[in-house]
Amino acid sequence: xxxxxxxxxxxxxxxxxxxxxxxxxxxxxxxxxxxxxxxxxxxxxxxxxxxxxxxxxxxxxxxxxxxxxxxxxxxxxxxxxxxxxxxxxxxxxxxxxxxxxxxxxxxxxxxxxxxxxxxxxxxxxxxxxxxxxxxxxxxxxxxxxxxxxxxxxxxxxxxxxxxxxxxxxxxxxxxxxxxxxxxxxxxxxxxxxxxxxxxxxxxxxxxxxxxxxxxxxxxxxxxxxxxxxxxxxxxx
Amino acid sequence: xxxxxxxxxxxxxxxxxxxxxxxxxxxxxxxxxxxxxxxxxxxxxxxxxxxxxxxxxxxxxxxxxxxxxxxxxxxxxxxxxxxxxxxxxxxxxxxxxxxxxxxxxxxxxxxxxxxxxxxxxxxxxxxxxxxxxxxxxxxxxxxxxxxxxxxxxxxxxxxxxxxxxxxxxxxxxxxxxxxxxxxxxxxxxxxxxxxxxxxxxxxxxxxxxxxxxxxxxxxxxxxxxxxxxxxxxxxxxxxxxxxxxxxxxxxxxxxxxxxxxxxxxxxxxxxxxxxx
Amino acid sequence: xxxxxxxxxxxxxxxxxxxxxxxxxxxxxxxxxxxxxxxxxxxxxxxxxxxxxxxxxxxxxxxxxxxxxxxxxxxxxxxxxxxxxxxxxxxxxxxxxxxxxxxxxxxxxxxxxxxxxxxxxxxxxxxxxxxxxxxxxxxxxxxxxxxxxxxxxxxxxxxxxxxxxxxxxxxxxxxxxxxxxxxxxxxxxxxxxxxxxxxxxxxxxxxxxxxxxxxxxxxxxxxxxxxxxxxxx
Numbered sequence: 040x041x042x043x044x045x046x047x048x049x050x051x052x053x054x055x056x057x058x059x060x061x062x063x064x065x066x067x068x069x070x071x072x073x074x075x076x077x078x079x080x081x082x083x084x085x086x087x088x089x090x091x092x093x094x095x096x097x098x099x100x101x102x103x104x105x106x107x108x109x110x111x112x113x114x115x116x117x118x119x120x121x122x123x124x125x126x127x128x129x130x131x132x133x134x135x136x137x138x139x140x141x142x143x144x145x146x147x148x149x150x151x152x153x154x155x156x157x158x159x160x161x162x163x164x165x166x167x168x169x170x171x172x173x174x175x176x177x178x179x180x181x182x183x184x185x186x187x188x189x190x191x192x193x194x195x196x197x198x199x200x201x202x203x204x205x206x207x208x209x210x211x212x213x214x215x216x217x218x219x220x221x222x223x224x225x226x227x228x229x230x231x232x233x234x235x236x237x238x239x240x241x242x243x244x245x246x247x248x249x250x251x252x253x254x255x256x257x258x259x260x261x262x263x264x265x266x267x268x269x270x271x272x273x274x275x
Numbered sequence: 276x277x278x279x280x281x282x283x284x285x286x287x288x289x290x291x292x293x294x295x296x297x298x299x300x301x302x303x304x305x306x307x308x309x310x311x312x313x314x315x316x317x318x319x320x321x322x323x324x325x326x327x328x329x330x331x332x333x334x335x336x337x338x339x340x341x342x343x344x345x346x347x348x349x350x351x352x353x354x355x356x357x358x359x360x361x362x363x364x365x366x367x368x369x370x371x372x373x374x375x376x377x378x379x380x381x382x383x384x385x386x387x388x389x390x391x392x393x394x395x396x397x398x399x400x401x402x403x404x405x406x407x408x409x410x411x412x413x414x415x416x417x418x419x420x421x422x423x424x425x426x427x428x429x430x431x432x433x434x435x436x437x438x439x440x441x442x443x444x445x446x447x448x449x450x451x452x453x454x455x456x457x458x459x460x461x462x463x464x465x466x467x468x469x470x471x472x473x474x475x476x477x478x479x480x481x482x483x484x485x486x487x488x489x490x491x492x493x494x495x496x497x498x499x500x501x502x503x504x505x506x507x508x509x510x511x512x513x514x515x516x517x518x519x520x521x522x523x524x525x526x527x528x529x530x531x532x533x534x535x536x537x538x539x540x541x542x543x544x545x546x547x548x549x550x551x
Numbered sequence: 552x553x554x555x556x557x558x559x560x561x562x563x564x565x566x567x568x569x570x571x572x573x574x575x576x577x578x579x580x581x582x583x584x585x586x587x588x589x590x591x592x593x594x595x596x597x598x599x600x601x602x603x604x605x606x607x608x609x610x611x612x613x614x615x616x617x618x619x620x621x622x623x624x625x626x627x628x629x630x631x632x633x634x635x636x637x638x639x640x641x642x643x644x645x646x647x648x649x650x651x652x653x654x655x656x657x658x659x660x661x662x663x664x665x666x667x668x669x670x671x672x673x674x675x676x677x678x679x680x681x682x683x684x685x686x687x688x689x690x691x692x693x694x695x696x697x698x699x700x701x702x703x704x705x706x707x708x709x710x711x712x713x714x715x716x717x718x719x720x721x722x723x724x725x726x727x728x729x730x731x732x733x734x735x736x737x738x739x740x741x742x743x744x745x746x747x748x749x750x751x752x753x754x755x756x757x758x759x760x761x762x763x764x765x766x767x768x769x770x771x772x773x774x775x776x777x778x779x780x781x782x783x784x
Contacts, residue, residue: 099763100759103759103762103763104755104758105755106720107723107724107734108723108751108755111747111751112748114461115464115751118461118465118468121468122469134468134469134470135469206617210617210618210619213619214621216453218457219426219453219455221453224622225455228363229429231429232429232435233386234386234390235386235387235390235391235430237363237629238626238630241622241625241626242626244622245626249614249617252617252618316645321738323742328739328742329736329739329742330743331744333567333731333736358729360727361726361728364728364729368629371629371633371644372645373629373632373644458738458741459742459745460745460746460748461747488745
C-alpha cells in the first residue's frame with residue numbers, strides 16, 4: 040500500500056472544512072454539561088431529597104451506556120417518533136427539517152452531563168465542610184455560600200478532570216458519523232469514497248484531532264495556572 | 276535491579292504475545308501449502324441482505340457467498356476463505372492486500388477501475404433507480420433532487436453518481452448524507468419520516484424492503500428512469516490477472532450450466548443474472 | 552410498519568447475543584493485561600528518562616490520548632502491516648486475523664492511557680518515601696515493592712476503574728474491521744431479522760451491568776485498601 044500525499048492533502052482539507060461541525064458537537068454539549076452537571080452535582084452533594092437519589096441512579100446507570108449504542112437508538116427513535124411528538128406538541132417542525140446533528144448533540148450532551156456532574160461532585164466533596172460553616176457563621180445564606188465560597192474553590196479543583204472530559208468529548212464526537220453527521224473523520228473520508236484512499240483519510244483525521252487536543256491541553260495548562268493563582272500552597 | 280526485573284517481564288510478555296499470534300497465523304498457511312492449493316481470501320460485507328450478511332447463527336450467508344462457493348468448487352487450485360467487514364472497509368482491505376477478491380455487488384465505475392482490477396464476467400445485473408416513499412410524485416430524476424437530502428454511504432457507487440451530478444451542477448447541489456453501515460430498518464424509517472427525500476436502490480432491493488417493512492403496503496417505490504444500468508463484478512487487486520481469469524472462467528461456466536440463475540432464484544428470489 | 556419494539560423478539564435475541572460476550576471480554580482482558588505491562592515499561596522509561604525512548608513515548612502517549620479510537624483502529628489495522636512487513640519480511644497483513652489487530656490496537660491504546668494513570672500515581676508519592684526506603688537499607692526493587700507500590704495501587708485504583716468501563720464501551724468499535732462482538736452481533740441480527748432496536752437495547756443492558764459490576768468491585772477494593780491505611784495511622 041502506498042501512501043498518496045495528494046490524497047492525504049485533499050482529505051486533510053475536507054476534514055478541516057467540517058471542523059466547525061465537530062466544534063458544535065463538542066462545545067454545545069460541553070456548555071449543557073457544565074450547566075446541568077453543576078446543578079446535578081450540587082443537588083447530590085447538598086442531598087436534595089428524592090431528587091438526589093434519582094439523579095444518583097441515573098448518572099451511575101447512564102455512565103455504563105456506550106455512546107455509539109445510545110446514538111443508534113436515539114437516531115432510530117428520532118426518525119420514527121419525532122413527527123408524532125411534534126404533532127403532539129403542536130410544533131410545525133418535521134423530522135425532515137431537523138438537521139440530525141441535533142441527535143448527535145443530544146446524545147453527546149447526555150454523556151457530558153453525566154461525566155461532568157461526576158467531576159464537579161468530586162471537586163465539591165474535596166472542599167472542606169468547614170468552608171460551608173464559615174460562610175454561614177458570617178451570615179451568608181446557603182445560596183450565597185455556594186456561589187461565593189464553594190464554587191470559586193471548586194473550579195480549580197475540577198479543572199484537571201474537566202479537561203480530560205473535554206478531550207474525551209472531542210474524541211467521542213467522531214462516533215456521530217455512524218448516523219450520517221459529517222464531522223472530521225467522515226469529512227476527511229469523503230474524497231476517499233472517490234479515490235479509495237481511506238487510509239490517507241483516516242491519517243488526515245488523526246492529524247486534525249491530534250492538533251486540536253494538543254491545543255486544548257495547552258489552553259488547559261494556561262487556565263490552570265490562571266485559576267490556581269489565588270490558591271496558596273504553604274509547602275511551595 | 277528493578278529496571279531489569281521489569282524489563283525481563285515485559286520482554287517475555289511481548290515475545291509470548293507475538294509468538295502466539297505468529298503461530299496461529301502460520302498454522303493456516305502451512306496447511307494450505309502442503310496440498311498445493313493457493314488460499315484466496317475473499318472480502319465481503321456483513322450487513323447487506325440478501326447478498327452478504329450474517330445469518331441468525333452469525334455465519335456468513337447470502338448470494339455473494341453462494342456464488343463464490345460454487346466458483347470455489349470449480350477451481351480446485353484455489354481454496355476460498357471468507358473475511359467479512361463493514362462495506363466501506365472491503366475495498367480498503369483489497370487495497371491493503373488483506374484480501375484477494377472483493378465481493379459486495381460492485382458496479383463498474385471509472386474511479387474504481389483506475390485503482391482495482393474488475394472481473395470481465397458480470398454475475399448480477401444492477402439497475403439502480405431513485406427510491407422514494409410510495410406516495411411521492413414530485414421526484415422523477417436527479418434534477419428534482421437539487422437542494423434535497425439523499426441517503427448514501429461512503430464508498431458506494433451511488434455516492435459516485437451523486438457527486439458527479441453535483442460536479443456538473445454546482446449551483447444547487449444535491450445534499451448527500453453519508454450514512455455508513457446503516458441497517459435496512461434505518462433506511463426505510465428515514466425515508467418514511469422524511470429525514471431523506473430519496474435514496475438510490477435497485478428494484479429488487481426496494482421490493483425486499485417493502486416486503487420486510489411495508490406490512491403489506493408499498494412504503495417505498497422506485498421512480499423515473501434508471502439512474503444507472505450496470506452489472507456487478509468481482510473486484511481484484513490490480514495485478515492479480517491470474518485469479519481474475521480463473522474466477523471469470525468459473526462464473527462463465529456457472530452461467531452456461533444455469534447454476535448461477537438457480538442461485539439467484541433461490542437466494543434473491545428471481546433470476547437477476549442477465550436482465551431485470 | 553411493524554411494531555418498533557417487541558418483547559418476544561427481545562427474548563429471542565438474548566441467546567444469540569450472549570455467546571459473543573466472550574469476544575468483548577477477550578479484547579478487554581488482552582488490552583488490560585498487556586496494557587498494564589506496556590504502561591509499566593513506559594512509566595519506567597519516563598522515570599529513568601531513558602534517551603530516545605522517553606521522548607518517543609511522550610509523542611506516542613499524546614497521540615493515543617488525542618485521537619479517536621475509531622481512527623486508531625483503522626490506522627493500526629491497515630498501517631502497522633505496511634510498516635512492519637517490508638522491514639521484517641513478515642506477512643502479518645494476512646497472517647494476523649482482524650481480531651489480532653483489534654487486540655494490538657486496544658493494547659497500544661490502553662498502554663498509553665494506563666501509563667498516564669500510573670505515572671500520575673507514582674509521582675504523587677513524595678520522593679522522601681523512596682529515600683526513607685534506601686536509608687533503612689532496602690534495594691530499589693524492595694523500596695518499590697514494599698513502599699511505593701501499595702500506595703500507588705490505592706491512588707491509581709479509581710481512575711483505573713473508570714478506564715476499564717471506558718474500555719468495555721470502546722471495544723464495540725471492532726465490528727468495523729469485521730470482528731463480531733456483542734454490538735456487531737446486534738447489528739447483524741438487525742440485518743438478518745429486520746429488527747434492530749431490541750438487540751441494541753439488550754446490548755445496552757449488558758454494558759450497564761458490566762459497568763455497574765466494575766464500579767461495585769472497585770468500590771469494594773477501595774474500601775478494603777482504605778481500611779488497611781487506617782490501621783497504620
